[in-house]
Amino acid sequence: MLFERAGPLTTIQDAGRFGYLGAGISASGPMDQRAYRRAGVWAGATGGGGLEFTQAGLDLVVAEGACDAGWDGGDFVLAVNDRLLDWPGSAHLQEGDRLSIRPGAHGNYGYLRFGGRIDVPEALGSQSTSTRARLGGLEGRALRTGDVLTVSGEGKGRRPASVVPMEAGDVRFIWGIHADFFAGDLRVRFNGAPFRITRTLDRMGVRLQDESKVFEGASILSLVSEPVLPGDIQILGDGTPIVLMRDHQPTGGYPRIGTIIAADLDRFAQMRPGTPVVFAPVTVDHAHQLLRRAAP
Known part of the structure; x- marks a missing residue:
C-alpha cells in the first residue's frame, strides 16, 4: 500500500x-x-x-x-x-x-x-x-x-457487519472519586447542563466548552497526581472540563468529577467540534449492563 x-x-x-x-x-x-x-x-x-x-x-x-x-x-x-x-x-x-x-x-x-x-x-x-x-x-x-x-497473508473472507446507526441522547457517566470535592449544587447543575465539543481535541483528550459556566469559580485547583483512565472528566484549575481519551497521560493532578462509561466512549469520540453534550449519571451496575448490551 x-x-x-x-x-x-x-x-x-x-x-x-x-x-x-x-x-x-x-x-x-x-x-x-x-x-x-x-x-x-x-x-x-x-x-x-x-x-x-x-x-x-x-x-x-x-x-x-x-x-x-x-x-x-x-x-x-x-x-x-x-x-x-x-x-x-x-x-x-x-x-x-x-x-x-x-x-x-x-x-x-x-x-x-x-x-x-x-x-x-x-x-x-x-x-x-x-x-x-x-x-x-x-x-x-x-x-x-x-x-x-x-x-x-490472506483473510478469512469478507462478510457484512451489523450496520450501527448514529446514536443520540445524553452521554452517560459514573461519578468519579473526586465528585465529593465539588459542592452539591454544582454536581446537580453538572447533571444535565449543556457543554459543547471544542476544536481542541486529539487522541489524548477533548476540551469542552462549559456553556452554563458550571465550573466557573471552582476552587479546587490541583491534587496529588493519581492514575487516570480513558473517559475521565477532568476539571482544570481554570474550570475547563477535559475528557481524557485513548492516549491519555498516565497520571493527572486535577479532580475528576466522573468517567464516561465504556458503552458511550466510542460515541463520544465521534462527536465533531460544535456538537452539544449533556451528561447523565448511571450506576456502575447499569454501566456494566449497557456494556454487555453494546458488545461487540
Missing part, C-alpha cells in the same frame, strides 16, 4: 497495549473500538492491526498484489478507482487500485482494515501507534504521504 495522501493523525492501531500504564505508557488502540472491530468483520481480518484515519481521510494505491479490505466508523465517502462504494462496506482490491476516503456528514474517526496482517513489528505486544511514547505502528509516528505498508 502506497500512501498518496494521509490525513493528520492517520495511524496504525490494534486492540491496544495493556499493562504498561505503571511505566507511563497508555494503552492506545482505536478511538472507536466497536467500529474498528466491525471493519475487521467487513474485511475478514485474520489479525489485529488496521488504519485509523481522521476527518481528512486518505488516498492510497495497491502497489503490489491483492487483498480484501473493509471500512467502518463515522461517516465518510469512499471510492475505489473513482467509483463510489457504500460506507460502511468492503471490497476486494487488485494491484493498481486506488482507494480514496473523504469526509462525510459526521464522525471524527474511520477505520480501514485488511484481510491479511499489516507487516509492522509489535512493540510491547501491540502494533498500536502511540505518538506520545513513539511506540508501535510505523516508527512510532503518524503515517504520511509516501509511506508504504505491506499486507501479508
